Structure formats: C-alpha cells, structure tokens
Amino acid sequence: MKCKKCGGKASVNMRQHRMALCKEHFIEWIPEQTERFIKKYNMFTREEKVLVAVSGGKDSLALWDILTRLGYKADGLYLGLGIDGGVNYSDESHRLTAEFAEKNGLTLHTVNIEKEYGYSIPVLSDISYRGHGKPCSVCGLAKRHEMNRIARDLGYDVLATGHNLDDEAAVLFGNTLQWSSDYLLRQRPVLPEKDGLARKVKPLCRFYEREMTAYSIARGIEYIYDECPFADGATQVFYKETLNQLENTRPGIKLTFYLRFLDARQSGNLFIEKDAVQAHIHPCAKCGQPTSAPDLCSFCRMIEKANTTTG
Amino acid sequence: MKCKKCGGKASVNMRQHRMALCKEHFIEWIPEQTERFIKKYNMFTREEKVLVAVSGGKDSLALWDILTRLGYKADGLYLGLGIDGGVNYSDESHRLTAEFAEKNGLTLHTVNIEKEYGYSIPVLSDISYRGHGKPCSVCGLAKRHEMNRIARDLGYDVLATGHNLDDEAAVLFGNTLQWSSDYLLRQRPVLPEKDGLARKVKPLCRFYEREMTAYSIARGIEYIYDECPFADGATQVFYKETLNQLENTRPGIKLTFYLRFLDARQSGNLFIEKDAVQAHIHPCAKCGQPTSAPDLCSFCRMIEKANTTTG
Numbered sequence: 001m002k003c004k005k006c007g008g009k010a011s012v013n014m015r016q017h018r019m020a021l022c023k024e025h026f027i028e029w030i031p032e033q034t035e036r037f038i039k040k041y042n043m044f045t046r047e048e049k050v051l052v053a054v055s056g057g058k059d060s061l062a063l064w065d066i067l068t069r070l071g072y073k074a075d076g077l078y079l080g081l082g083i084d085g086g087v088n089y090s091d092e093s094h095r096l097t098a099e100f101a102e103k104n105g106l107t108l109h110t111v112n113i114e115k116e117y118g119y120s121i122p123v124l125s126d127i128s129y130r131g132h133g134k135p136c137s138v139c140g141l142a143k144r145h146e147m148n149r150i151a152r153d154l155g156y157d158v159l160a161t162g163h164n165l166d167d168e169a170a171v172l173f174g175n176t177l178q179w180s181s182d183y184l185l186r187q188r189p190v191l192p193e194k195d196g197l198a199r200k201v202k203p204l205c206r207f208y209e210r211e212m213t214a215y216s217i218a219r220g221i222e223y224i225y226d227e228c229p230f231a232d233g234a235t236q237v238f239y240k241e242t243l244n245q246l247e248n249t250r251p252g253i254k255l256t257f258y259l260r261f262l263d264a265r266q267s268g269n270l271f272i273e274k275d276a277v278q279a280h281i282h283p284c285a286k287c288g289q290p291t292s293a294p295d296l297c298s299f300c301r302m303i304e305k306a307n308t309t310t311g
Numbered sequence: 312m313k314c315k316k317c318g319g320k321a322s323v324n325m326r327q328h329r330m331a332l333c334k335e336h337f338i339e340w341i342p343e344q345t346e347r348f349i350k351k352y353n354m355f356t357r358e359e360k361v362l363v364a365v366s367g368g369k370d371s372l373a374l375w376d377i378l379t380r381l382g383y384k385a386d387g388l389y390l391g392l393g394i395d396g397g398v399n400y401s402d403e404s405h406r407l408t409a410e411f412a413e414k415n416g417l418t419l420h421t422v423n424i425e426k427e428y429g430y431s432i433p434v435l436s437d438i439s440y441r442g443h444g445k446p447c448s449v450c451g452l453a454k455r456h457e458m459n460r461i462a463r464d465l466g467y468d469v470l471a472t473g474h475n476l477d478d479e480a481a482v483l484f485g486n487t488l489q490w491s492s493d494y495l496l497r498q499r500p501v502l503p504e505k506d507g508l509a510r511k512v513k514p515l516c517r518f519y520e521r522e523m524t525a526y527s528i529a530r531g532i533e534y535i536y537d538e539c540p541f542a543d544g545a546t547q548v549f550y551k552e553t554l555n556q557l558e559n560t561r562p563g564i565k566l567t568f569y570l571r572f573l574d575a576r577q578s579g580n581l582f583i584e585k586d587a588v589q590a591h592i593h594p595c596a597k598c599g600q601p602t603s604a605p606d607l608c609s610f611c612r613m614i615e616k617a618n619t620t621t622g
Contacts, residue, residue: 176487177557177564179571182580238560246488252486260490270492272583275433 005029005252012214016252025217030215031066034203039046043201044158051072051156051198053147054108056093058216058223059162061100061253063204065158065219068104074160076101079146080112081139082120083228093224100221109154110148117303127306134230138302145299148289151198163202166209169254170239172261185271188262193282195290206255316340320449323525327563338529341522342377345514352500355469360384362467362509364458365411365419366402369527369534370473372411374515376530378471379415380425385471387412390457391423392450392537393431404535411532420465422457428614438617445541449613456610459600474513477520480565481550483572496582506592506601517566537544575621 001010003022010020021029044050050067054076056061060228067074078097083089094110101108114120121128122141125135151159168187175183191200204212216223231237247254264270281290284297286304291297296304312321321331340424350356355361361378365387366373367441378385389535394401412419425431430438432453434468436446462470486494502511514525527534542548549579558565575581592601595608597615602608607615 115616177568178569179575179581181575181578184581242553246554249549257490261457264490264492267492268583270490270495270582272579272581 007201007235013216014208015209016255027130030062030211031069031205032255033068033206035070037189037206038201038203041184041201041308042198043160043190044059044071044072044201047157050158050160051109051147051151051154052076052160053143053162054078054097055162056095056097056224057162058213058221059164059167059204059209060163060211061221061223062216062219064100064106064223065104065162065164066215067203068106075107075109075148077150077157078108078110078261080110080141081142082112082114083135083230084145085124089224090227090284096222096224101307109150111150112140113146116146119303119306124302124306127309128302134234136230136234139230141299141302144295145289147288148197149287152196152289156198158199158201160201160203162204162209162212164204164212165258166207166234166240166243168202168205169258170236171242172258173239173243174235185273188265197282199291206259208254249302317501321474323522324528325519325522327519329616334529338441341373341374341518341526342380344517345377346381348517349380349512349514352512354471354508354514355383355502357383357469358596360466360566361456361469361471362420362462363387363471364406364454364473365389366473367406367408367506367535367574368473369532370478370515370520370523372408372473372534373523373527374471374473374531375411375417376415376532377526378384378514379417386418386420386467388458388461389419389421390454391421391425391429392453393423393425394446394541400537402541407533407535418476420461422461424453426456427457429598430614430617432615435613435617438620447541447545450541452610452613453516456598456600456608460598463600466508468504469510469512471514472514473515473521473523474517475518475520476565476569477551477554479516480554480569481547483552483569484550485546499576506619508601519565589621 001013001020002008002017003010003025006022008022011023013020013028032197050072050076052060052064052067054064056078064074064076067267077096078094079092081090082135098108098110102222113124119125120141121135124142125138128138147159151158172184172187175187189202193199207215243254243257265273281292283289284291284293284300285295286300287297289297289299291302312324312331314321315318315330317333319333322334323337324331335494359614361383362374363371363385365375365391373383387408388404391405392401409419409421411417419571424435428435432446432450435453436444436449458470461467463616465564482497483498484499500513500516504510504540506579518526540620554568576584594600595602595604595611598607598608598612600610604612
C-alpha cells in the first residue's frame, strides 16, 4: 500500500477514508485534521487558555502533543486517583505524564485525590457502595468535579479531554440501545460554558482509537499501555467490541454512526433540542460549584458521607 | 426448567421475560399477548376486516393462526413473486399457504405478479438494475403496491404483516446506525390509514423470532423452512446476527432497544414528531394509488419502464 501524499510505503491504512499514509505524512495529517475539527466545532482559539486532562494514556498525551504542535496554549492536569491494580497503575501513569511534560517544557498541574480529600478512588467507591460494584461511577464523578474546580481556580477557558471516536461511538451506542433521551441529547464534541463550568471539548472525537495508537507510537510518546484495571468487563468495552465487529465488515460504519448522529442533531429533523431544565442551579455550599442538589453537590456529598462513615 | 403456569416441564424459555412455559401454556400465552398488543397499539377491532399478508413462512402463518383463534375476521393474501432458487421457493410457499387456508377453512386471495404484470420479481429486478444487485428493493416495492391495491379493491380495513421483534429491531438498528430521520420517524407498530392507503399493523412486533418458530412448531403449522434465496448476505441478516450476539450476552437487550424506542417517541422527550410532507399527494394516473411522483407511482413507472425496455 502506498502513501497517498508521497507515493512512498504507507504505514497507516485508514479504510474508512480509503486512504493510506506513510509515517511522516500521517503525523502531519493528524494535527491538520485536529485543527479542522477545532475550527469546525468552534472549540477554542489560540488566545484561549486550554487545560488538557491527561491520564498518561495514548489519547490524552497525543492530544497534548497535537495542541502544542499546533501552537495552542495548552497546560496539563493530571489527577492522581490512587488506582493500584498490581502494576501501580496511577504511579506509572503519573510518571509518564510528568516525563512527557518535562521533555516538552510544558506546565503540568497534579492533583492527588487522596491527599486532597483523604480517600483514593477505590477506597471512596468501597465506602460509597459498601464494597459492591466497580469504582467507575465514583471515578467519573470525582474527575468531573476536580477538572471543573481546577479549571475555575486557575482561570482556564476550556477543558479538553482525549476521547476518541471509539469512546464516543461506544457511549452513543450504549445510550442508543437504551434510548436514554437525557444522555443522547447531551452528547456532543463541545459542551458550552454554563453556570460557571468551563467549556468542555473533545478535539479527537473523529479519530479512531487505532489512529491515536499509531500517532503516539510514531511520535515516540511513552504512554501507559495497560487499560485501567477496572475497565475489564465494563459495558463500555463490550460496546466497543461490538462496534469493532461491525466495523470489520463495514469499514467506516463507526464514523458514519457518530457523524450522522451529529448531523441529525444539527439538522433539527430528528431530535428535539431542549434546554436542560435549569431549575434551582446554585453554588454548592462547600465547593461553590454549580449544582441542582439542595445543599451540597454530589461530589461533596459523597466525601461528607465517607467522612461520617469512617470517622 | 419448570413451566411458570403449571409447574410441568417447560419447553420454551424466554430469558428476556425470565419465564419458561410448557408447550400447552406457551400456545395459550402467545395469543393472549397478541391480543394485549392489538389493544395496546389500537391495531383493529373484531368488527374490522383484516387482510393478512401471508408468505408461507412461520411468522405470517402463525399470525393468521393467532388472529383466527382470537376470533378476528382475517383473510389471507398470498403474493406470487416468481422466486425459484432451486427449491421452487415461490411454488412451495404458495402450496403451504393454500394448504393452511384449506385446513382451517379460511379465505385466501392469491395474486401472481408475473401473471398480473408480465414479469416475475427477479426478472423485473434484472430489467430495472440491468442484472446488478439484489431484487429486494423491487420486491418490497411490488409487495407494498399489491397489498395496498388488494386491500383497497376488496374493501379491507387493515393490512397485517407478520414482522416479529427480530425484524423490527434489525430495521431499527440499521436506521439508527445511519440515523436516517425519515425511516426512524416512520417505524411503528401501526401506520394509520392515510391518503386512501389501508392501515398497516404488525401484531407480532414484540415476539422474538424463536418464539414464532416455537409457536408454529407447537401448533403443527407446516411452513417453508428456507429463507428467501436472496436473503443470504443481505444487510438485514447481518444486523440480526449482531443483535443476536448482543442478546446472548445481555438477554432482553433486543426487546428493550425496540420498546424504549417506542417509549421515547411517545414521550416526546427525544424525537420531533413531524407530519410527513404531504405536498402533491395525488392518485397515480395508472393504478389510482396515492403517490407524490408527478404522474405515475414508482411501481407503475417500473412496469412501464420494463415494458419499454423489453418491448
């Protein structure tokens, strides 16, 4: 297979685009496309301060790398979750993130949930669910809370996450199988700033996971290979596998599924567009972040409950 | 496994309902449920004349059997499509349909497309697409046209088809993967009478295909086992297989997917409900059926074109 740009030996074949590229042209093409998506979805400008949520995985490090190469003001935020999993998952992912920042002369903010609040994510989940269930929902809640807090406290305009097409398509697929109106109507590449929460963007939402892997390897980015030890057997993984099977038979179906969903929303021909019910949004009594709960936000309520349970 | 009703040996296990039944209770349960669906979706009353589209397959013969047992006025319509496929598919399916009608003392109308218009479905497809592609779209067009025509000419109130949950879920799945607004907003268990077209209903839309197989066998219905020879490799079959894989891991996901879609539509919380653009609906100059095309309806245009090509 030959590179579409130079005719040399291709190293990445993208069947959904009927296009193959050599290593050099592939690592140029990815930022060009990212720039196109940033503009298309009005994600942010070069004047705005971007905070990239970095986990040490391929997607978020690749995102940070791409934004930096494109000349955006992008700092990193690493959240220490205290997840062990035999390989010292959190320690290792922090080390790789810090090394990436240092090598590239970038600013990295690190917040350790355990140091900040007294509990690691697995411990917090064990307390909240009395040892039952996976910590994924607690982890999601804590990450959202901390990302919003740091973005606000340090004056960032935008929060960028490394979600790729496989992530977005799997979430969409799961919500579609259940026809969860609220979730379906909330999924988009840009969540505008609202009630004091920073704008949230997903600049990699149109890249396949394998493209992000190829990019990270081609750019020599050292990232943590292991998935989060809690991800195994998760519903999300099951949906990703189903979509990969569909993709194998119908190359491009994953991208079509996601893009036509965005088109259908924008066209106004399929979905209603309702503004989420805004009733009673007010600042959390403890952290000041917007919440619809009566007193404390969900995160602060969880910490409060943990303190009571263990104290 | 024990029958939920009598405690005897169960012969059908329905994991999505967490219920198993013995043969006797299963063949009582199916019509009870059908009656419930007919009422729930306001399909038809015992005073109305129902025309069941019967193909000789398990679903449509089971539907005819169920409606008859429930005391509805249901006659059959068999469309001879002229499909051979080595087993004389059309001849065999007609024989089984006619035998079923005779055995049960039911009225069967038979229309042979080739006798009526001069071309079998495969020939019509070959002419229309110059030998390329499958005859499925031509077949669908012809069946819709003829069912509507016969229902109107013979004064039936309702057209009933044997689509089961697997059929409906596969269509929904395909339309969802493409987010085809028009098709998504058209899919429902009842299409009301409109512009002189008879109401269309799918009383079996909540039964799994395997339940229909079990019912037909338990009732001793002789049906054509072979799929239509053109179905193999069709997209529909591919979607059914994907849904079956999902179902194996998550029993009930197929039913949830379909029912929540109907709920989401009814709730008004997700989809817009637009009346299809009614512009310029007028009778076809040849057959008199409603069409939005300038002169002839799609079916009559196809026949006209075939006459010109071969004549």
